[in-house]
Amino acid sequence: MIKIDSTYSNYFDNTDPAYPGGKAIDASTDEGIDGTPYRALWMNDMIGARQALFVAAFGDIDEVSGNPDSVDDSDVLKAVLQLIENKLLGCFIRVETDEAEPLIPWADLHRTYNSNVTYLVYAVMADDTGDVLPIRTRVDVDGLHLVIREIKDGQVQNISRAVKWGTFKFGEKKWGEAVPFKINIIIKEA
Numbered sequence: 331m332i333k334i335d336s337t338y339s340n341y342f343d344n345t346d347p348a349y350p351g352g353k354a355i356d357a358s359t360d361e362g363i364d365g366t367p368y369r370a371l372w373m374n375d376m377i378g379a380r381q382a383l384f385v386a387a388f389g390d391i392d393e394v395s396g397n398p399d400s401v402d403d404s405d406v407l408k409a410v411l412q413l414i415e416n417k418l419l420g421c422f423i424r425v426e427t428d429e430a431e432p433l434i435p436w437a438d439l440h441r442t443y444n445s446n447v448t449y450l451v452y453a454v455m456a457d458d459t460g461d462v463l464p465i466r467t468r469v470d471v472d473g474l475h476l477v478i479r480e481i482k483d484g485q486v487q488n489i490s491r492a493v494k495w496g497t498f499k500f501g502e503k504k505w506g507e508a509v510p511f512k513i514n515i516i517i518k519e520a
Contacts, residue, residue, distance in 0.1 A: 331380055331394045331405035341365045349374065351381050351391045380406055387412035421516060424456060427476075428510040430488030435473040439517060443471055448520040456512035462489065465513065476513065 334342045334352030341364060344352040354373040357365030366373055384391050387409035394405050425434055436443045453465040453476055463486065466477035478489040489511075 331384060331391075331399055332396060333391070333394060334377060337396075339366065349378055349381060350385065351377070351394065353377055383409040383413070387416070422514045423517070425513050425515060426510045427513065430478050430490065432476050432478075433473050434476065434515070439474060439515070441517065443469075443473075444519075445471070450518045450520050452516045454514050456514045474515070474517070478513075 341355050342352045343355050346353055354366035354370040356370040449469045451467040453467050455462050461481040463479045468475040479486055480489045
């Protein structure tokens with residue numbers, strides 16, 4: 331995406347807060363050359379939509395590339411993907427644990443327990459961890475109880491991850507120490 335400024339044309343307006351990346355202006359007459367050769371109304375509709383996507387995704391337009399969008403590098407596509415990621419991140423809670431049977435307190439789930447409500451819970455590992463079975467969940471007054479199991483050497487057992495060579499910087503973790511893993515949780519009231 332490009333900014334509509336002096337690098338684009340001599341005829342631009344960068345004073346309108348609705349177009350923080352600048353906007354086109356019309357020529358003073360139909361034959362005039364003191365404005366955008368296209369109708370500014372049409373052009374600003376296109377510019378405004380693109381800038382609105384970028385601002386919604388990133389908060390401002392400071393990080394636009396300054397290059398025309400292409401199939402290989404598109405600021406508009408990056409903005410759309412960021413909006414999708416922002417929406418998805420709001421749908422679940424990510425917790426990190428190194429335990430096979432962690433208890434996630436209600437406060438960590440941004441909820442207050444209600445014994446009159448039935449909760450639907452979906453929990454899944456956030457990263458590739460091998461042969462992990464579906465995570466068992468149980469809702470209780472103290473929080474959400476999880477049981478994370480895996481298949482190792484053909485046997486079902488509670489998950490255990492230990493530090494492996496090359497997975498951490500030297501001195502960060504001890505050999506054989508438990509490694510935390512991430513779990514995405516969606517919890518809804520039924």
